[in-house]
Amino acid sequence: MRFIHTADWHLGKLFGQRHMTEDQAYVLEELLALCRDVRPDALVIAGDVYDRAIPPPEAVELFNNILTRLAEQGVKVLFIAGNHDSAVRLHFGAQLLRASGIYPAGTVRADEAPVVLSDEFGPVYFSLIPYGDPPHVRAAFSVEEALSFDTALAVQIAAARAQIPPSARSVAVAHAFVIGGQVSESEHALSVGGSDQVSAENFSAYSYAALGHLHAPQRAGAENVRYSGSLLKYSFDEARQKKGAEFVELGAEGMASHMFYPLTPRHDVRIVSGLMDELMREDFDPLSHDDYICVELLDTDAVLAAHEKLRRIYPNLFTITRPNINVNRLSSTERSYERGKSDLHLFSDFFAEVTSDELTEAERRELVRVIDSLEQGARAE
């Protein structure tokens, strides 16, 4: 049994005010090509198919297109709702699509039957465990007592395991935050204050656990309990992460191997560091200037019209950070002090930024006069 584990597609996502649909379509073509190459039995999407409960029509169209073509390739597709998906909307066609080898699981249900796929060693039971917060799980399973995220997941898994013969091979597909995992900015916490974390032990009976939610590919407690990571980089703190999909092989006894296949996006998401003078040299950054860029501007002084200038080099400049502008690191008291000392300097910069011109010597003298009189006025009060 060979399957691809992917997660957190976030179709329809906006990143830096940009619709990611075209980038998502591009990288999904690569995923389709990967499927043609490695010919998996199935592809598993561990939640957050869409970025929001009501995705834009283009995202619905894209997902429909990808599912249709995977089915044409003979790849079965198993997917669950994540915390970003609408459980009910993602559940549409859950029974009907099975005839085409598509297995959605949107809503949390106490009687969700495993999807059984077979290979030469016999059946493999896939438990589709859609994301549910504790109140939903309580309602769906008619549990009386209060549940945490961890005990809610345990309830879902206990019900799923009850439908799997003890010695059978099995795969869990779930969307959860396993304790100790590496977090990214674009995930959105499942709850406030860390109570959203679950133990990796929940998955110990499975041959493999295909997890979604955390955007960095990583193991979660055990080699066979893994996050594939998100389809694309959806925040700059993911810039150094690899993005791709896990290719998992089950043998007679359980997981035989897994391998991470990187996918190359249309636009990489990168942080470029440098002084303004360096950055403005076309050959400073050898990679594609068309990427989605955060510039880490290392200059210590104000830089005039930085956005405008850098956008000429990087048409997809998303943001600029200024790690060496000390004012950002000072306390607010220190900041006022700093500000007081450099009014002339700051105004000169501001003037230049707005007018693209420097203050003349006469203007500079006049400015000094105005600042002095304002300061005297402030002291007099």
Place this chain on the structure above:
Amino acid sequence: MRFIHTADWHLGKLFGQRHMTEDQAYVLEELLALCRDVRPDALVIAGDVYDRAIPPPEAVELFNNILTRLAEQGVKVLFIAGNHDSAVRLHFGAQLLRASGIYPAGTVRADEAPVVLSDEFGPVYFSLIPYGDPPHVRAAFSVEEALSFDTALAVQIAAARAQIPPSARSVAVAHAFVIGGQVSESEHALSVGGSDQVSAENFSAYSYAALGHLHAPQRAGAENVRYSGSLLKYSFDEARQKKGAEFVELGAEGMASHMFYPLTPRHDVRIVSGLMDELMREDFDPLSHDDYICVELLDTDAVLAAHEKLRRIYPNLFTITRPNINVNRLSSTERSYERGKSDLHLFSDFFAEVTSDELTEAERRELVRVIDSLEQGARAE
């Protein structure tokens, strides 16, 4: 070939601030029962499956449930988008669901192939013609010249006919306003000013045209070009319409018969006429007081606390009309005159409605004094 023609389900509709989902679920159970009885080969929904582009989750869940059970019964389901549906969202799974006998057609496409179902006399070609306004049709078919609703439909039908052998039996499924049709309030015009109408001639090559959009069941130009009408009454001007579904039989040569099967809703939508005194008698209206009611209150004078009183008889009272309150029929000049003469009368009614008490004789005298002084003041100005 036997199929049921239905249309305008408007799942997720609000009527009088009420979600119709439960009523829709109830009547769809009847439709399922009808399918069990008459065992059609297919069920056709001629657009406006949902009431809006983004239906509430309950509506999506209901539609999924009905489709799943029809497929289990072995009934094929063919449906198109109407002007209320989101074309793209309704199109989800269009290819994938075919394996389960479900044939959605949401988006307008130049290459939409007919659905071919067969019986002992050979194939029947179903042209699924989703609703598209002229700009959408122009774009989808790459038409240069401007289109009206009529010529846009003609373009769609010409493309559909090109895929059907000339002598074959065929069924069109479309959502349009055929000239001369009987309109209801709850339909929403396709365009302003009547340019949204199309000729019945468009459908003349088909053995049967299953139309949606107009909410009253009716023929449209020919016996075999029909509106099934909406699933339920969705406005009080539909109160006297029958609601149900057409059961159509095709023989070797085309339409052999059609028969309208009424469906009984959980709550009827009715207008009840009477004087307040009559209406307040429990035995005045022999039908279910639980229906969705518009009371036509025939009294000529103001009636005190009419809503409150009538709601005791009709818990689902939606609205009250007052056909005999003359003031509504007068011109605004006449209305001012009428108003001037009856200030005392109108205020007395208002006082009684608000306080549930009559003016005392002292209060009445004081009121006359106030009105007189106001009128003298007005005249002095």
